[in-house]
Amino acid sequence: MTPCDRIEEILPSFIDGDLAPAEADLVRRHLDGCPACAALAAGLADAGRAFAAFPEIEPSPALIARLRAVPRRRRFRFSLNVLLKPSLQPVFAAASVLAVAFSLYMASPDKKHIERAVARELHRGYSTFERLAAKAGALTDGLGAAADSLYASIKTLNPLGKTDKFSQ
Amino acid sequence: MLVDLYSKKVFNLAYQFAGNVPEAEDLTQDIFLKLHGALPRYDFGKNFTAWFLTLAKNALIDEYRRTKWEKRQRDEFDERLHAAADESDPELELVREEARKLLWSGLDALPPDMRLAVILKEIQGKKYEEVAEVLGLPVGTVKSRINRARLQLAKILRDGPAAGVKQGGIHDPL
Secondary structure (H helix, E strand, C coil), X not given: CCHHHHHHHHHHHHHHCCCCHHHHHHHHHHHHHCHHXXXXXXXXXHHHHHHHCCCCCCXXXXXXXXXXXXXXXXXXXXXHHHHCCHHHHHHHHHXXXXXXXXXXXXXXXXXXXXXXXXXXXXXXXXXXXXXXXXXXXXXXHHHHHHXXXXXXXXXXXXXXXXXXXXXX | CHHHHHHHHHHHHHHHHHCCHHHHHHHXXXXXXXXXXXXXXXXXXXXXXXXXXXXXXXXXXXXXXXXXXXXXXXXXXXXXXXXXXXXXXXXXXXXXXXXXXXXXXXXXXXXXXXXXXHHHHXXXXXXXXXXXXXXXXXXXXXXXXXXXXXHHHXXXXXXXXXXXXXXXXXXXXX
């Protein structure tokens, strides 16, 4: 590391006036004899002044209008995000199927035929449901009877075949 | 109103960082969009300006990472960037204007985190502690990064724009 490298390291602190007096004297003596480091120190000072003089630019009225519209855009985005939730996708799929079926129905020249077919299918579905309900009822009754008989068997059960001496 | 309070500050930060007006306007809008999304998470115990500037810093660095500013071109140093003449000597004023011009283009030679640190400290006049809070780094690290950037820019002033490229020595951590 050359003396210039060492001075360069502490030059910003020297320009900011943050060095101890002895260290600052050392830098001053080096700068007196080294034009390259003296030019660097001048550059640092110039850069500080030049940066401080950079003007602030006014944002355009169009940008301000865009920024004022941000909360509204944000709300719109939020509502879109809700609509895009994966949990709602089956609902949208079902709604699409219904919409297609409804549009086919509306476009069909033979609506009566479709209505009859739908009524027949609904009736068939209802009958199937009724049969299933009746079977389920019968199954429940059977299970109830089985439970009663099991309960009665357990009550009369005497596993050791002994008589109760205290009851005698 | 947040727009009244912060639009100028954020737009200037974005402009000084990106270097051209259309990009800076898009970035400012993006930062305000992010702000509205992040507001519910704001901790009222924190300094709002520092918190908002941190959010802006993250947006700027993210955008830089995403695009590497491939399509970006820093605006020519034009009348918008000319400071009000505070020097009675026109020749000296010309020299200072030339220095500002070199520094404006020299900002591109800095890696994005260093560029932001220099903009916050040297142009926007923030203290080291405030810059450290925005960047989420220790004050010592921020000081050393800013000093290295200042040295690189001073070399550009001393040796001309080629010094920034030759020096490109400052490693871009991104």
